[in-house]
Amino acid sequence: MNQVLTIVVDGLIYASWLFIVALGLTLIFGVLRILNLAHGGLYAVGAYAAAVFVPFFAGLGLPAEFSLLAMLLSAIAVAVIVAPLLERGLLRLFYGRDEVVILLVTYAVFLMLEDITKLIWGVQPYYVFEPRTLFGNVEIGSLFYVGYDLLLIVLAMICGLGVWLWLNRTRIGKIVVAVIHNPEVSAGMGVNVARIYMLAFGIGIFLAALGGAFTSPLIAVQPGVSVSIIVVSFAVVIIGGLGSIPGAAIGAVIVGLARSFAVYELPEAEIFIIYMVMVLVLVFRPEGLFQRVQARKI
Amino acid sequence: ADDTFKVGIVTFLSGQAAQSFGVPAWNGGKMLVEKLNAGEVPAPYDKKGFGGLTIEPVVIDEAGGASTQVQEFRNLAQRENVDAVVGYVSSGDCLAIAPVAEELKQFTILYDCGTPRVFEDGEYEYVFRTAAHATQDNVGLARYLKKKGKEVNTFSGINQDYAWGHDSWNDFKAAMGQIYPDAEVVAELYPAFGAGQYGTEISALMQKPADVVHSSLWGGDLQAMTLQALPRGLYQRSQVVYSAGDHVMPPLGGNMPEGVIVGARGAYGFMAPETELNKWWFDNYKQTYDVFPVQAPYRMAQALLGLKAAVEKAMEANGGKKPTDEELAAALKGLSWESPGGKIEMVLGNGHQAIQPIGFGTTMKNADGEVILGDVIRFDARCVNPPPGTKSVDWINAGFPGAECSD
Amino acid sequence: MLKVSGLHVRIGSVEALRGLSLEVMRGEMVGLSGRNGAGKTTAMRAVMGMVRAASGGISLDGVDLTKVPVHHRAALGIGYMPEDRGLIPDLTVEENILLPTWVTSELDGEARLKAVYAAMPELRQMADRRALLLSGGQQKLVALGRALAAGTRLLLLDEPFEGVAPALAQRLSDVISGLKSSNTAILISQSELTHSEVFLDRNFVIERGANMKVAVEG
């Protein structure tokens, strides 16, 4: 019983971490039809930004609680600076090209980001300690969990719900939906499509950076952190159905639980359990768990 | 040119291994090359360059996998015509490079990679490894536990899911089997390389507490694992041992938990012998980079010093000409030389594979509140390495026959 | 008020329009007809800014439309009904109609909706249905309503009767001719004239991208 509880808690924490990043990925795909490989790189940039902002806030003598705000701000900063550069400056040039070409464009960006972060921040690791000390420890079952890690679950839920409500319950969300289905006609109806693209891309990047920023207290921020997240969050998004927010949530939970189950029961299989889940899901649901409705063609 | 000696240096400059191994190693190498060229290294290395030849390094990033590395190696050997290649942290790269080096008759020193397979499975003329293979890490670790009088009834392992992690854990299990025959394995965990998140593994380790938790994690993975496990009390529940974890101490600083047993794959840093050479090296490195040297720069240094010794020995034999690959190979074979980390002896693998002393320590705070290594014990090279002609696994499983330990 | 002069448009290797000129006055209903591929759709899209004019001018009450980004047209009071309807399947009928008013501060959503429902009462009945579930003809009706929501000054209707069953076409035609009393200018493209002969003031015939003749209807 105890074991099941820990598997679930661990799985959910892992799922939350994945979900925040995958959410951005699925949002960008949903709106712009771009599978953004550079997402991992931006996750890393978010972590680096937190490594700059958090100590800066601490240096101002603000109480430790402000480090959470600092992390939020760092994600916003990354989105505000990087998203326009990337979307307007680069990706726009490739709109209308094949999905795979754009995928490779983002891969090239990913490669470049690897070196750019290195040029800016060097190779030495950065740490962001403060936030993790904020919430103390919580005893669940017979184990101690760090309160901050559990906070990630809350954060993931806020992000997921927020983006979902934004898309489904607000006017701007509906405008985004219109742009998704028919950018040209939307423009004809007065929608500033470029701005919607940038907004969606910006929020996607913000989520990647937010994932990185809130993970920074758990890791040493240094070259290479980008790689770990990419493939796994891809798997999550594919499992859930590209472009679907509930799908990404369920995908993340499935992957999180499967992985945490594997650690306890099948440690040898941990490395490919995620791919197995992906293959299994796709065999039964070719378009992922939540497929979008296609407009009829004939 | 005839008055320079071109060395291809291959190490990780990007990706995960850059921070922990590649960049510090190259930092150490760069500094040492400068000092060697200036003739500022203490005796017996005070001759300028390599036997008077100016050292000209060409650096290559080791990232990209064995396939890329073989290509880059060929470029170094055939396009850049380097006189020697010193490189490779990744075991996979070492295994791939060795036969190519042999085929191209390119004198090559593998300076870091851990797998014993290179010279246990193969035989080479032009390929050398100037660092001991990883068997000693885990044999030494088990010996250290015993020597410290730790009682071990149960132990667990958390090791990365690739050859290095598996080999380390298997060696440790085998060595424990000899030294603590009654100890039982509780949990064996294999997080993916670069997983970044260890919450589940930590829970698993905490749920089935063991006396000792072994880990051969390194770099960012080890730092993340440490950061995540520390507040959850893993270090209170178990004696944690890091088989090769010294390099995370400088970056982690005060966040390195106390009481962890740490190895460095050699007698390096806090565990290095107090020799003139080490003092010179340690101080110079610290001065230049504002951090003490960990294992990677030590291993780069011993490779370059070994290369210097070999070049000079070969030049003595050939009358002062720049030595050929064959002359270099002949000179390095079976050679021994002093390095900051102690004496390196090329005794295994038919004189191509080094053995060296190894040290272990336990983390503790010093008077200034800095986390350092105390309780240091060094083991002789022959205490933790198999004798020539014996495979490491067989040697461990046979109960370390022929081991020469000082006490 | 809408003035197109000497318009040239290239699409890929095809010169879709070669020197098209036409003019639409306030409150006028003008037809644009011609064989398939004559360039009717391209002309409309050029006015909408969806294809770039290689040369020539397009202006609305003196405003040079070639310099105005596509999405500013709704604010200028231009409503567009594309050939393929272009409804947003996930939005309801009402949301589809309101879309232009959401993004254009010049348009008062409630007032426009009221006006559209007044012109086409049947839209009110399907207001809550998602566009996805409508048949092709119903979609035409909604697309017309949406064009109406934005088109306070100029309506561009691209083949409103194409693929529409005669009964419904009749109804559409009634709606359009009912707009005559307002001040809105209307440009209708069509490959067949059967449904619109009754209400057109003038008809431009284009062939291979250029004007052929202007027929003045009764």
Added chain:
Amino acid sequence: MSEADEQAPPVPAAAGTVLEAHGLQKRFGAVVAASDIHVTVPTGARLSLIGANGAGKTTFVNMVTGYLKPDAGRITLAGRDITALGPRQITRLGVCRSFQIPQLCEPMTPLENLLVAVGAGRSDHGGAAPRGLGAFFGAARSGAALAAAHAMLARFELQDYADQPVNELPGGVRKLIDIAMALARRPRVLLLDEPTSGVSTEEKFPLMDRVMAALAGTDGEEVAVLFVEHDMDIVTRYADRVLAFYAGEIIADDAPDEVLSDPAVQKYVTGTARGNGNGTPERDGGGGGDA
């Protein structure tokens, strides 16, 4: 107005039934697109499908060609049950179709499109498809296949367009290519979904004439043609029988004159009975659309 007989003399009932639909039903959520559809198609028939928008004409064509599976009912082709078959198998049995929106291979040329049409079939249909190694390594633009493709283009007077990318061609030409591709498969039953919609008035009749002529040139008198149409002039000219659809049902099935003078048809479809109704069919469950 001349009778359709000119193009294709009515086939006596004795010539047999080639296609039959029994009690087809299809719902999309609350929408009933087909409720109990019965259709019998004799060999060589010229059948027109008319109906209000959303009445279920395309759905019927889709079910017959295997794109949609009916919720209930049975479709037989010359006595053989084809209800469960997919588009490919049904096509291979000789039921071919064109589309409301032409389905072409976009940046390819008309010639290439027709080569594909000629070469796609197994050798039992189409005849000109190369076989064996020739299919894999022999140039596609050669031999019998090329000749057949050119012949088909010539039949529709499309030679001038042969090498232009089809996406740059006018809508009417695209419609023709779409139909030509269906014909290249040598069908026994040909279904045309709104062949003339969006085609300019002056081109509608030539288009239909070409289609009919293409059939007449071969053993095409045997081919049954079903076409969906909104233009009643086309219907009366080319059909020998008309099916009127409304809200998923067939409300009339008779000779053109009979059907077009039916009051229900006039009210819901042709709108010739003015003043009542607004033309938008009221369907059951019309209010709750959201799935």
Added chain:
Amino acid sequence: MNGPATDGRSAAASPPAASPLRAALLTALMAVIAAVALILVGLALPAWLLFTMTKAGAYGLVALGIVHLMRGGLVSFGQGLVYCLGAYGAGLLASRGGVTDIFVLLAVGAVAGMVISGIVAPLIARYRGIFFAMLTMALSMVLYGVLAKLTVIGGSDGFNVPEPTYLGWAPDVAQSDYALYVVAVLLAVTAAGLSRLHFDSMAGLLAQAVRENELRVEYLGASVFWVTVRNFTIAGALGGIGGVLNGFALGHIDPFFSYWTTSGEFVFIAILAGHASVGAVFLAALATELVRSFANQYFPESWQLFLGAFLLLVMLFLPNGIGSLWSRLGRRRTLRAEGQE
């Protein structure tokens, strides 16, 4: 439909109908010329470039497989699967079974790649676009995971393979690079020639039609499924051959062959090459290798920046790939010729 072939007008509008045999002979002639030229050039090339070109040949073969898929509208992000399996199959046969004849090994690689593709293809043939790409990637990652675990064959470190022999001839060290290079040239040229013929064939045209409009293809009675399976199997064979070639050129095989970044490189090469020309993949592979290698040497700390920028520039300025450079020239020439008529 069995009417007279063509009237005068249509013959003028489209290229004259060459007899299939003549086209085949022409392609073969070009292939032979290319092969002879490359083999002669090889004699003058420095050893490092010889090796790089052999590697480019291997990568180009795998990428050519992706081009086959691309012409059918699909991109596989998991060609590492067949590349790796081909290499492992042949590598194990050589290192454990003592079979070192390169031709046998290549055949083994081709069969291994083809068989696994044939097994996998029916499972994945109904997927399209990104899903197909990601599913193939997942499969290759599963293989990666499995191989990394199999310590008996070297686990994640892989294993070394012996020098290949050539129909009984065991070249000495000085000759072996050249010998393998010649094999690579022959393979590349043969594969390119056959691919060219195939692309221009009815089956190739059908594959293209599948890319453009699957619905239409199904409604013509052809099977999109089987076209996909066929393309995937061809790509599998080419991938397997590429794996063997590169594995033996390197002398070392490891699970990284199946890692997603390896597959990504193949896709990159295929996209850079474009699907206009079959020769372009080899050039694209060579260009990528050279850019990477020189960037690594001159800017060891920021070579990824250079490689990324290079890829962006090519994709931006050559939207149809490197191959479009000369096929565009070719088209201009035919247009001019037509104009003169």
